[in-house]
Amino acid sequence: MSWFSPRITTLPVALAVMLAGALAVAQSVTVQVAVGAVGTELQLHRQALDQFMADNPDIRVELLETPSGGTDRLGLYLQFFEARSADVDVLQIDVIWPGILEEHLVDLLQYGADAVVGEFFPGSIANNMLDGRLVAIPYQIGAGMLYYRTDLLEQYGFDGPPATWTELESMATVVMEGERAAGNPDMWGFVWQGNAYEGLTCNALEWFASSGAGEIIESDRTITVFNDAAIEVLEMAARWVGTISPVGVTGFVEDDARNLFQAGNAVFMRNWPYAYNLGQAEDSVIRGLFDVTVLPSGAPGEPNAATLGGQSFGVSAYSQHPEAAAKVALYLASLPVQTLRAVEGSFSGTIAALYDDPEVLERNPFFAGLQGIFASAVPRPSTVTGTDYGAVSRAYYTAVHDALTGRQDAETALALLELELESITGFPTGQP
C-alpha cells in the first residue's frame, strides 16, 4: 500500500492548484480580435498585441484570421451579428462599413475614446460617427494613388507623371510599344483593379469624380450616374482593356496589379499605399525605379480624385467584455502602434503627428506627399446609403464591369444602373 499515501497527500495540492488556476482564469479575460491577413498585416497586429499583453497581464488577446476579400469578411461579420455571437469582441472594419454595421457596435466614446479623438484626422473620425456615436476607431487611412516608373518615363522623354487620363493613355502607349519592340513582350501600360468587386467601385469612382461625372450618389441623396461625362469616361476605360491594359484586367484585384507592376511589366499602376514598401523591398526588380503621385484628372480644369479607403477597429455590441475589448481596440489605433505599422509596413495612419515623425518619413519618403492625396480623397456613398450600400456598390461595379467586358455598351449599362439605384435607394436622379 505504499503507493497509496503519496496520492492522498497530492490530492489537496492538486485541488489547490486547480482552484488557483480557476481564480486566475476568472480574473483574466480573453478578447477575440477579428483581423485581415493581407501582406504583413497579421504579423504587425501580432507584434503590437504581444506588447499589449505584456503590459496588461489580465487581458489575453487572441487573433481570429478572417478572409482577405472585403466582401467575404463582411459576410462573415454579418453571420456573427445575425447570431448575436459573443465569440468575437473586436473587429477590423473597412471604411465603408460603419453605416452597415452600426447597430451591432458599441459607442467607443463611452469607453475612453473621447480622450484621444482629438489627435485623429477629423475626416476619419467623421466617417465613423453615426448619430453622435463613434462606432469604430480609425487606425489606417488609404487612398488610390498612381504608381509610375520614373526610369521608363525619363527614357522615353517625359518630364513627369501624366496630369490627365488622356495623357496617361498616350504615355502608356508610347512606353509600352517601345518596350515591346525592345524585347519585352509582356510589357503593359496601365494596370488597375477591374474584377467585379468593391475594388472596381473604388477605381471607377476615381474616373467618374475626376471627370465631372459625379460621385455615384451625392451627399444630398441624388443619383448621378447617367450623364454624358460618365458615358465618355466609361467608354475610355473600356477602350483601355486589351490596349494599354491586359484583357485580364477585368479579373484583377489589388495583388494581381501589384504582381505585374512589381515584376517590372507595367508603366503605371493604380493601387493603395501598401504596395509602396513591397515595391521598394530588397528583392524587388523595380526598387528605386518608381514613384507615386495623385491620380490623373479628366481634363486640365477638373479635380484629382482618390477613393478614400481605410480601416478601423470596432467593438461588438454582443461582447462579454466590452471594457477590455475597447482597451484593445484603442491600443491598436494608438500612435505607438501606428508608428510601428508605418515603419515596418508603410501603412499610413490616421494620426496627424505620424507624418512629422522623422523615422517614419525616412522609411516612407512618399508619406510627405500623402497629405495632398488625402486632401483629394472622395468617399464612397456609404454613409448616405447605410445598409443599402452593399447593394448600391454591387449594382455599380456590375454595370461598370459589363461595360468593360463589352457585355453592354456604356450608355445602356449606365441607363440601367440609374434605374436600379432608384429602386434600391428610392432617391431622385439628377446631374452632378
Add this chain to the structure above:
Amino acid sequence: MSAGRPRQLAGGEARTAWWLMLPALVVMAIVAIYPLGQVVALSVTDARFATQRVERAYVGLDNYRRLLSLTVRELPPVVDPATGRQDLRDGRLRYESWVRILPREPLRYAAAYEFSAFGKRWVVGATSPAFIRAAVDTVVFTVWSVALETILGMIIALVLSAEFVGRGLLRTLMLLPWAVVTVVSARIWEWMLQPTRVGFFNTLLYDLGLGDGNIGFFQTASMQLPTMIAMDVWKTTPFMALLFLAGLAVIPKELYEAAEIDGASAVRRFTAITLPLMAPAIAVALIFRTLDALRVFDVFQVVLGGQRYSLASYTQAVLIDQREVGLSSAASVVIFLIILVFAVSYMRMLKVDTT
C-alpha cells in the same frame, strides 16, 4: 389460416421496418424537413439579414415574381431618317436599345438575353436577369460536365478494370484530383490560367504559337463556362470512374467468357453485357453528380466571384451583399425545385424506384 399467416408475417415485417426506420425519419425531419420548411416560410417575407431594425412582413409571392418574371419583346430596327433604311454600325444592323422597350411597371425588366429569329431581333427581359442567367449557366454547366465526366469516367474505369501490373498504383493516382479540396484546386487552376504569361497555359500556348499570351480564360465571357466545365471534369472524373469500377467489379467474368465463345465482338459485349449490368451503378453516379453540379458553389465563388454566378453563388450574393433573406430564400426554393425535377426524372428514366 394458411393464407393468413404470410399476410400476418408481411404485416409484422412492415411494422418492424417502420420502427427501424423511425430514428432515421426523425433525424430527417430535424435536419432536412424543418430547415426546408423554414426557408419556404422565409421566402414569402421581406426579411433582412443581420438587422433588428426592420420589421419582417408577409409579402406573398412577391419574391418569386421578382426572381422569375420573364417577357419576350421585339426590338424595332433603328431607321436612318435620311435614307429611310435601317442603320448600320460596324457592318451590323442596329436596333433600338431594350431600355425603352421593356416594361418598367409594376416590376422593372432588364435584358437577360438578345437573339435573332424570323428575321427580327428579340430581347428576353427578366426582372432578375442575373438570376435567369445563373440558372441557364448552371444547367449548361451541369449537362456538359456530367456528360463529359460520364464518358471519360467510363473509359478510365474500363481501362483500369483490366488486369495489369501497377493497376493498384494507377487507381490511387487517379483519385488525386478528387482528393484535393475544391477551393484549393480552384486557386491552383486560377494561377495556371492567369490572363498574362504569368500563367502556365498562356505561356504554353504562346510558345506553341497559339494565342497572344493574353488569353483571358476567366475574363472572356465566351470562355468562362468552358473553362469552368474543364476544371470540374478534371476534378470529378475520378469520382465517376470509381463508381463505375465498383459497378464493373460485380459483373461475373463467366458472362464475358460465354459471349466470347459465342463469337460476340468487343462492342457487342460492351452493349449487351457491360452497359445493362452497370445500369444501376450508372444511375447512382448520374444522380449524385447531377444534383451536385446543380448546387455548384465553390468554383464559381472562388474563380468568378461577382463576374458570373451559379444559382448557389447568386443566392449567397443576394443574402450577403443585398442582405435580402426573403429573396435569397425564394432563390433557394427555386434551386430545390429544379433539383427535384432532375431527381424525379432520373428516377423515372432509370427506373430506380421499381423494386
